[in-house]
Amino acid sequence: MPESEAPVLWMKGIVKRFGKKAANDRTDFDLAAGEVHALLGENGAGKTTLMNILYGLYRPDEGEIQIDGNPVSIRSPHHAMIHGIGMVQQHFTLVPSFSVAENVVLGMKNQPFWNQTKSSRTQFDQLAKKYDLPVPSSAKAWQLSVVEKQRLEILKLLFLSARIIILDEPTAVLTPQESETLFKAIRKMKSEGASIVFISHKLREVMEIADRITVLRQGKVVGTTKKAATRIEQLAQWMVGREVVLKVSDQRVPPKETILHVQGLKATDDRGGNALKGISFDLKQGEILGIAGVGGNGQKELAECLYGLRTPSEGKVLFNGKEITRCSVRKRMHMGIAFIPEDRKSTASCPNLSVSANLMMKRIKHYGIFPNRKRMREKAKILVEQYGISLTSVNQPIKLLSGGNIQKTILARELSSKPSIVIAEHPTRGLDVGAMEFVYNQLIQARNAGTAVLLLAGDLEEIFTVCDRVAVIYEGKIVGYSHPDPSRIEEIGLMMAGAGHDSH
Amino acid sequence: MIHIEKRQILPKGYSILVSVLSIVFALLLMGLILLIFGADPAKAYQELFTWPFFPSMGLQDTVVKMIPLLIISLGLAITFKMKIWNIGGEGQFFMGGMFTTFGALYVFGADQSPWVVIPLLLVFGFLGGAFWASIVAFLKTFLKIDEILVTLMLNYVAMYWVDHLIYGPWKDPRGFNFPLTAVFAQNTRLPRIGSTTIHGGLFLALALVIVVYLLMKRSRWGHELEIIGDNPVAGRYAGFSVRKNIFLTLMISGGLAGLSGSVQLLGVQHRLQRGFSMGYGFTAIIVAWLSKLNPWAMALTSFLFAGLIIGSEQLQIVMRLPVAMVNVLQGLVLLCLLITETLFRYRIRWVSKKTHFDTLDKEAD
Numbered sequence: 023m024p025e026s027e028a029p030v031l032w033m034k035g036i037v038k039r040f041g042k043k044a045a046n047d048r049t050d051f052d053l054a055a056g057e058v059h060a061l062l063g064e065n066g067a068g069k070t071t072l073m074n075i076l077y078g079l080y081r082p083d084e085g086e087i088q089i090d091g092n093p094v095s096i097r098s099p100h101h102a103m104i105h106g107i108g109m110v111q112q113h114f115t116l117v118p119s120f121s122v123a124e125n126v127v128l129g130m131k132n133q134p135f136w137n138q139t140k141s142s143r144t145q146f147d148q149l150a151k152k153y154d155l156p157v158p159s160s161a162k163a164w165q166l167s168v169v170e171k172q173r174l175e176i177l178k179l180l181f182l183s184a185r186i187i188i189l190d191e192p193t194a195v196l197t198p199q200e201s202e203t204l205f206k207a208i209r210k211m212k213s214e215g216a217s218i219v220f221i222s223h224k225l226r227e228v229m230e231i232a233d234r235i236t237v238l239r240q241g242k243v244v245g246t247t248k249k250a251a252t253r254i255e256q257l258a259q260w261m262v263g264r265e266v267v268l269k270v271s272d273q274r275v276p277p278k279e280t281i282l283h284v285q286g287l288k289a290t291d292d293r294g295g296n297a298l299k300g301i302s303f304d305l306k307q308g309e310i311l312g313i314a315g316v317g318g319n320g321q322k323e324l325a326e327c328l329y330g331l332r333t334p335s336e337g338k339v340l341f342n343g344k345e346i347t348r349c350s351v352r353k354r355m356h357m358g359i360a361f362i363p364e365d366r367k368s369t370a371s372c373p374n375l376s377v378s379a380n381l382m383m384k385r386i387k388h389y390g391i392f393p394n395r396k397r398m399r400e401k402a403k404i405l406v407e408q409y410g411i412s413l414t415s416v417n418q419p420i421k422l423l424s425g426g427n428i429q430k431t432i433l434a435r436e437l438s439s440k441p442s443i444v445i446a447e448h449p450t451r452g453l454d455v456g457a458m459e460f461v462y463n464q465l466i467q468a469r470n471a472g473t474a475v476l477l478l479a480g481d482l483e484e485i486f487t488v489c490d491r492v493a494v495i496y497e498g499k500i501v502g503y504s505h506p507d508p509s510r511i512e513e514i515g516l517m518m519a520g521a522g523h524d525s526h
Numbered sequence: 527m528i529h530i531e532k533r534q535i536l537p538k539g540y541s542i543l544v545s546v547l548s549i550v551f552a553l554l555l556m557g558l559i560l561l562i563f564g565a566d567p568a569k570a571y572q573e574l575f576t577w578p579f580f581p582s583m584g585l586q587d588t589v590v591k592m593i594p595l596l597i598i599s600l601g602l603a604i605t606f607k608m609k610i611w612n613i614g615g616e617g618q619f620f621m622g623g624m625f626t627t628f629g630a631l632y633v634f635g636a637d638q639s640p641w642v643v644i645p646l647l648l649v650f651g652f653l654g655g656a657f658w659a660s661i662v663a664f665l666k667t668f669l670k671i672d673e674i675l676v677t678l679m680l681n682y683v684a685m686y687w688v689d690h691l692i693y694g695p696w697k698d699p700r701g702f703n704f705p706l707t708a709v710f711a712q713n714t715r716l717p718r719i720g721s722t723t724i725h726g727g728l729f730l731a732l733a734l735v736i737v738v739y740l741l742m743k744r745s746r747w748g749h750e751l752e753i754i755g756d757n758p759v760a761g762r763y764a765g766f767s768v769r770k771n772i773f774l775t776l777m778i779s780g781g782l783a784g785l786s787g788s789v790q791l792l793g794v795q796h797r798l799q800r801g802f803s804m805g806y807g808f809t810a811i812i813v814a815w816l817s818k819l820n821p822w823a824m825a826l827t828s829f830l831f832a833g834l835i836i837g838s839e840q841l842q843i844v845m846r847l848p849v850a851m852v853n854v855l856q857g858l859v860l861l862c863l864l865i866t867e868t869l870f871r872y873r874i875r876w877v878s879k880k881t882h883f884d885t886l887d888k889e890a891d
Binding site for chain 1: 740744745749752753756759762763764765766767
């Protein structure tokens with residue numbers, strides 16, 4: 023395959039600095055015709071920055087880009103498109119009020135004066151069929167689901183005959199089945215001669231789809247390898263620079279009695295739609311129950327109902343046999359229900375207040391009517407130490423910390439109170455592997471101490487890593503249970519997509 | 527190229543600098559306006575800064591005017607801390623005055639002990655203001671109606687209520703048809719300090735500085751307000767009742783404005799009449815803001831602003847300048863304050879073209 027031919031794309035010694043920090047530090051990257059080259063790395067490793075340079079969104083400080091052996095300077099996405107480079111960014115770039123066809127035509131280089139949306143539409147439909155990426159071409163872009171939007175973005179690039187297609191974390195928004203469809207389309211594109219850059223931080227899917235893999239760490243290339251010549255463990259080690267213990271220590275205690283019993287819970291979402299349609303399950307002391315599901319199937323509403331931020335319209339929640347369905351947040355806090363919300367910045371913390379204030383905001387009651395701020399700071403310092411939060415001072419506003427350290431602060435606050443139940447919603451979202459490991463180990467430690475953990479998981483890897491039991495949520499209902507065993511991925515995936523369940 | 531970036535941390539001493547600078551800028555602009563009016567700015571400023579602050583001249587008047595300003599601004603600061611924009615201090619002041627008048631004229635007799643009557647009348651005033659603000663709290667918490675508009679508009683409703691009463695049912699039968707009520711009995715009057723016009727309300731105001739300081743900066747409740755003010759969602763998440771706190775803050779804030787109206791009646795005017803307030807409720811907004819919601823600073827700032835009012839009355843007499851000048855100056859101070867604050871929140875730098883684009887890149891990232 024690639025080596026014999028001249029690469030389609032060659033990025034040599036790319037340097038891009040933001041202030042003093044180099045996002046890319048003499049990064050090399052090349053791409054052969056008809057290959058899928060995965061760009062793997064933790065968040066902030068410089069994957070997206072590198073591709074944004076290629077797509078003309080950033081200008082590199084140093085380095086050279088060659089297309090088909092000719093040096094080029096790419097000044098804008100439009101310019102990139104002229105060179106046949108297209109990118110599907112994480113945030114889609116569609117005009118919501120335009121139809122699918124109009125969105126496609128919008129990107130055309132030489133538009134005739136009279137627009138030819140109609141003929142383009144036929145062409146587009148054929149293309150969609152060829153790659154098996156169905157999109158209703160007469161719909162407006164805002165009516166499309168996330169999957170369809172992504173498909174439209176990809177088809178747009180194919181329509182404009184891009185030869186180099188960059189996909190930035192495309193599977194982040196997909197179910198396993200949808201990912202499979204995407205992978206088929208990628209293989210088809212490959213066979214048509216297109217070259218694909220596949221950005222990801224998920225090891226499993228990279229091993230599935232890529233021909234070659236380049237691992238970035240802190241803006242530097244750690245290594246480039248053919249897929250056949252590597253193993254998942256090696257890639258993980260490259261990513262974090264040490265052996266990852268994502269297989270977390272396993273000393274589970276047999277779960278004890280049920281502490282939380284949820285029965286037929288119904289609730290609406292913020293827009294009044296039915297988010298929970300009669301959800302029931304039991305949570306036991308000393309277990310981690312994973313709730314698997316594609317985002318937006320009621321996870322957020324479930325977590326909020328259990329913590330008291332949302333009032334269910336029907337159903338019951340029993341805590342140790344006592345009904346708490348309508349208890350206030352404060353009461354539930356005193357019972358020992360802790361909550362790690364998905365949204366660290368807008369729910370779980372006060373961005374402009376100090377780390378100390380954020381750490382102490384739930385236990386300020388214990389410090390009397392006129393709390394001694396010095397004593398609270400001392401306590402905060404102890405927590406900072408215990409949870410290894412890196413900061414310059416506990417008086418620093420929390421917004422100045424990194425995402426990982428903000429999450430550590432929240433974990434410190436929620437877990438240090440020795441809760442009897444922890445509801446963790448997407449607790450590792452946006453964190454790098456190191457911070458993820460920390461979160462997992464904390465949850466497991468809590469479980470081993472007898473805490474019941476409800477983990478509304480972001481992805482299946484999370485489920486397989488820490489959970490003792492899996493329940494699958496689909497359209498506001500638990501549609502089935504399974505074991506957190508990677509060999510069951512097919513079964514869990516099908517349930518997540520609603521198969522075997524009559525959807526309304 | 528000019529590059530503008532937001533500061534993550536504000537430099538130390540920022541608040542004092544901003545407040546001082548905005549006053550300086552406002553005075554410079556005011557100087558221009560004075561020139562346009564054909565007045566000599568130097569002479570005007572000399573008058574403005576000596577007369578109100580010397581005991582032999584207007585100091586007593588300044589202190590008397592500072593009292594209502596200070597009490598209202600202390601109350602406003604509590605709502606501002608929670609990022610509730612109560613700009614209805616004026617209306618709450620009027621309501622406090624109205625309730626107090628009702629008490630003084632129709633509830634208590636002239637023969638009762640002032641030790642009973644005065645405290646109760648002050649409570650009446652507090653309740654009047656709190657009642658007026660509770661309307662806002664109700665609309666805000668239950669119907670999600672923005673408090674800025676409601677507080678602003680209720681100001682006028684309160685003023686018209688007072689107008690209605692002093693032109694109609696409460697008009698002093700011996701008042702030669704002027705829009706004012708009868709004079710309150712002697713037992714309602716706040717004691718004066720020595721032979722001055724300064725009344726006991728001063729001690730009440732200063733005591734409130736300490737109370738509000740303790741509430742806002744030292745108490746658990748102040749901490750709660752800070753959390754809710756920064757992020758109401760996090761407040762709910764931490765188990766605080768946002769609704770309850772909106773009611774509490776607005777009612778305390780309105781109550782203090784009402785109390786202020788009460789003090790003004792019992793200490794100075796002894797009857798409800800037109801022009802009962804000189805826009806204290808509005809000026810207090812500037813005082814609270816200029817003081818960065820710090821109660822100690824509010825004591826100083828309200829004294830300065832009271833001086834401004836007294837000084838410009840003096841300007842009117844000595845230099846024949848229109849009395850509205852004081853409003854112009856206050857407006858300028860607020861304007862300059864907002865501008866300097868914004869400028870300080872950002873940093874303007876001269877940078878190379880490259881750095882400029884890079885930082886834009888990073889911000890877009």
